[in-house]
Amino acid sequence: MTGPGTEDIVGLVRRVLGADVVGSYLHGSAVLGGLRPHSDIDVLAVVRRPTTPRERRALVDGLLEISGQKARHGPARPVELTVVVQSDVNPWSYPPRCEFQYGEWLREAYERGLTPSPVPSPDLAPLITMVLLGQAPLTGPPPGDVLAPVPHEDLVRGIVDGVPDLLTELGSDTRNVLLTLARVWMTVATGSVASKDAAAAWALARLPAEHRPPLARARAVYLGDEEERWDDLLPYADALAAYVVAAIDQGTTGPDVSPRDHR
DSSP: OOOOOOHHHHHHHHHHHGEEEEEEEEEEGGTTTTOOTTTEEEEEEEEOOOHHHHHHEEEEEEHHHHHHHHHOOBBBBBBEEEEEEEHHHSSSSOEEEEEEEOGGGHHHHHHHHHOOOOOEEEHHHHHHHHHHHHHEESSOOOOOOOOGOOOHHHHHHHHHHHHHHHHHHTTTSSSHHHHHHHHHHHHHSSOOOOOHHHHHHHHHHSSSSSGHHHHHHHHHHTTTSOOOTTTTTTTHHHHHHHHHHHHHHHTTTSSHHHHHHHO
16 A cells, blocks of 8 residues: 655645644654554644634645545555644643544545534543654654653543544444554553554453454454454454453453463
């Protein structure tokens, strides 16, 4: 799969928002072990002022052209672009405010003409944490000069608050939901943030044998080792999700056992 380079995303942001862009920063898979075949290009743009509806629509229109399977020049790597106003996230407060977000899961609504509005977004807690860990500026100063650190309790709160909405997409976006649940579980249990495949490996070592196949499939597809299909495993994915959500709710990894105890 080909895709837009980061210069295309940064160029679009610069054309639309101009000198009000403080900096643009990579996060996600690109800074947590490297892009995989199904990884998005994840970019956070920090700006000095709120955006206008016209500017947000221009960002949507530009991203629809370059992102995902329906990109203008054929299948492309998906783009996830998030925009925050610097004063909304530094100094830090919870829940933080997201000025704009584009992701392929929103494409249908955006193609119908929806223009996103600024909203509170708990997801910014792990996103900003990844930006600060990644130290990968595309433009502007280092992220630590622009963003405030996220307290650990707000990192955990942010990822857990997103679980109910995540579960509504289990049937339509099974791979991503299962991998994200594994990452939430790992972060709640260990305090660390890892790539989706690393978090899945961590979770697989702690799951009962009957719950491993869906997550193993999700990880293999993410790494490009298997084709995507869920018709045979979707009922097991539901059971896996329920198990992981229970572990997340407990705030632990469940019983403190080694992988061999689950054989």
